[in-house]
Amino acid sequence: MADPAPLLQVEALSKNFALKGGAVLHAVQNVSFSLRRGRTLALVxxxxxxxxxxxxxxxxLIEPSAGSIRLDGEELTAATAARMQALRRRIGIVFQDPMGALNPRRTVGASIIEPLLVHRIPASEHSDRLAGLMKDVELDPDFARRYPHELSGGQRQRVCIARALALQPELIVADEPxxxxxxxxxxQVLDLLLRLQAEHGLSYLFxxxxxxxxxxxxxxxxVMYAGRIVEQGPKAAIFSQPAHPYTRALLAAIxxxxxxxxxxxxxxGILPDATQLLPGCAFASRCPSAMPRCQASAPPLFELPGGQRSACWLNESAQEAS
Amino acid sequence: MEPLLDVRELRLSLPGGGSVRAAPVDGVSFSMARGECVGLVxxxxxxxxLTSMTLMGLTRSLPGARIEGQALWDGRRPAGAASAGPIDLLALSERSMLQYRGRSVGMVFQDPLSCLNPLLRLDYQIAEVLRRPQLTDTGQRAGLRGASLKQRIIELLDMVGMPQPEMRAQQYPHQLSGGLRQRALLAIALAGEPELLICDEPTTALDVTIQAQVLATLRRLQQERQLAVLFITHDLGVVAQLCSRVLVMYAGRIVESAPTEAFLRDPQHPYSQGLLASLPGRQQLRSRAGHERLYSIPGSPPRPGQFPPGCRFAPRCPRAADVCRSSYPAMQASAAGQASCWFPGAAADSRPASSAAAVAGEQR
Structure with missing residues (x-):
């Protein structure tokens, strides 16, 4: 779309896991999206x-089976281990369970500066950086000497965010933070994430x-369903005029x-078995508007007015003439 | 009519560090009518x-646990129990409590996988309950055996919306999805034909579309069977779906009790107001220009054993005054419900402590 240089451009990304007994689990299939600088793309x-x-x-952290991931134009899937290590300075990650993501035997301060050690930032800078990071996430500097179990869940997540910010990344992958x-x-944490984004110009894959x-x-x-993106677009369009029946069902269930x-x-109904590749739409078995065609062939993402795209045969007629 | 369950000043205290005792449940009072669905949030x-576990007699074996208060039960009771007046569940011996647990009061927990025995088929796990003598409105009935046992198992699975109940009955827990496991647990809880069902976060571990399935099932059962449900959750959206009344708990006490609709429209306690204001689900599509912030309650809740004197919410409360920090406010009528606050009312009335106190003073 009309975006000259997205920070992150993902194209036709797929991941298959080999299971015991020769079966293959198709976890991610043909996923494409782009993320602009300073913006937030939510994968839901x-x-x-x-x-x-x-x-x-x-x-x-998981090797793709196929597809392309470009950060600022540079292909990540082709990067050597050493190059990838360097590129990881530009991408931070925050996980869902902060207790599981922090070493229980290490102080909070040691956890936050660990990326600085890994990336050989001179030790003389560590204490200033630590103080700055703790201020950024609104943690009392005294907490640097404490251990994760002494903190509340919200404080622990702030520690994880500080650690993700340690190398001044441009992109943060936040997995259910x-x-x-x-x-x-x-x-409190959502507000913090918004403030950090504004102050540091961060892009979030949320x-x-x-x-x-x-x-x-x-x-x-x-919006993802059974390993594929079924609908994507600007937030306002997705929430006010969801085009895909799954998006509508998801919104109606909240x-x-x-x-x-x-x-x-x-x-x-439930999710289809991910070890079976269906010829048709993965949502057809649960879809209230399913037609015979849906079982037979999978719909591509149709471009809709307003930058929205939806993988449903019902949207074929509504697609923009291109 | 007497309430089905009348909980009075329930208190559970446990040994803290040294000579201190901590009371994670500290003077909880509420009552439930027959067929009523109440949310405890x-x-x-x-x-x-811990409130619900104490009612079920599941905390009495905790080391050093001391349980005070009353839980007066006016529902079905086993033959031979004193028949006049309500029975205090907390005063029952463990042996007597067995007669009530699972039969007068059923329970569904959050994590269905850890509540189901992974080595036993579903039909066996449901049959465990059905083989025991049942309490009914007309007294005791012998446990089920043989064909009638089998039939009842299928009926129960069908009732909770389990697809293909005959096939599912012969499966093990690992063969079921999360939503189906939760239904299996519901079937086990309903097998004892309870009059009160306590559900502790039964849908929290489920995806929204599956949660919606389970909520629809619970709503149908509650209406068809006149089942009273105490629904414990942190999700006010779920409460809005299911419960006619809501109890808000903070630091071991109930701070607000109100009909759900009134509560969502016009919460009275500052904690309830802060909680509702901090939910992103209540924000309509808002522009990000100008960085509109989500309201958040400053600080974090106190831990048991470290409750502040006076109102426990005072250190985080925007309208706390001296009186709040020195003495605990009693529950008092406020709008459509009750709140335990010195200055209850609309959030718009919230102003700096001194003027809020002055306004409250004028109103008296």
Whole structure:
């Protein structure tokens, strides 16, 4: 689309895992998206849809099976180990469970400066950088000497965010960073993420199952189902005129904490078996509008007005003449 | 009519460090009518799960646990139990409690995988309950055997919306998806035909579309069977779907009790207001220009054993005054419900401590 130089450009990314007994699990299939500088792209979907696998492939924590990942024009999938190590300075990652992501035997300060050691930043800079990072995430400097178990969940996640920021990255992959936090603490961390983005010009690839959080934080949204992106586009379009039946079902299933909220609409059925490659649309078995054609062939992403794209045969007629 | 369950000043205290005792549940009172669905909400560590476990007699074996208060039960009771007036569940011996647990009061926990025995088929796990004598409205009934046992298992699985119940009954827990496991657990809880079902975060581990399936099932069961449900959750969206009344817990106490609709429209306690304001789900599509921030309650909840004197929310409260820091406010009527706050009311009335106190003073 009309975007000259996205920071991150992912094209036709796929990941297959070999299972015992020769079966193949198609975790991510043909996923493409781009992320502009200073913006937030949310990857949303339910458990097992492939969103976390996609996020990890960006850092090559999981090796892609096929496809291309370009950071600022440079192909990551072709980078040597040494080059990749250098490129990882530009990408930070924050995980869902901060307790699991921190070494329990290391002080908070030691965890935050670990990336500086790995990337051989002169020791003379460490204490200044640590102080700056802790200030950035609004943690009391005294916490540097404490251990993760002495902190609350929200404080631990701030430590993980500080560590992700240590090498002054341009891109942060945030995998469910607020899902394990209580509502009042979640709001604090979301605000922190927004402030850091504004101050440091960060781009976020924000992976979440929580559409209300995504609605608050993101600029663009990509909805994944069974390893594929079924719909993507600007946040406002996705939430106000969802084009794909799965996006509509997902939105209708969210219980909204408002007086007089509509009853949530259950979506019957479960995810298809990811070891079977279906010829048709993966959502067809649960889709209220499925047609015979949907079982037979998989729809491509159709371009819709307003920059939205949807992989549903129903959108074929609505696509923009190109 | 007497409430089905009337909880009065329930208190659970456990040994803290040294001579201190911590009370994660500290004077909880509420009642439930027959067929009523009540949401008990609060954040991690507020004592909501321990409240329900204490009601079920599951905390009495904790080392050093001291349980005070009453939980008056006015539902079905086993033959031979004192028949006049409500029975205090907390005063029952462990042996007597067995007669109630699972039969008068059923329970569904958050994590279905750790509640189901991985080595046993579903039909066996449901049959465990059905083989025991059942309590019914007309008294005791012998446990089921043989064909009637089998039939009842299928009926129960069908009732909770399990597809292909005959086939599923013969499967093991690992063969079921998360949503189906949660339904299996619900079937086990309903096998004892309880009048009250306590659900502790039953949908938290589920995806939203699956959560919606389970919520629809619970709503149908509650209406069809006149089941009273105490629904413990941190998710106010789920409460809005299912519960007619909501109890908000903070630091071991209930701080607000109100009909759900009124609560969502006009919460009275500053904690409830902060909680609702911090939910991104309540924000409509808002522009990011100008960096609109999400409201967040400053600080974090106190831990049991470190509760401040006076109102426990005072250190985080935008309208805390001297009185808040020195004495705990009693529950008092406020709008459509009750709140335990010296200055309850609309968030718009929230102003610096001194003027809020002055306004409150004028109103009296």
């Amino acid at each position: 979907g339910e458990s097992g849809c492939g969103k976390s696998t996609t996020g990890r492939m960006i850092l090559r 607020v899902s394990a936090l209580d509502a009042s603490i979640q709001a 992976i979440s199952h929580d559409l209300s959080v995504v609605r608050f934080l993101s600029d663009d949204v990509a 219980p909204v904490p408002e007086a007089g909220a509509a009853r949530v609409q259950p979506l019957e | 609060g954040e991690s560590g507020c004592g909501k799960s």
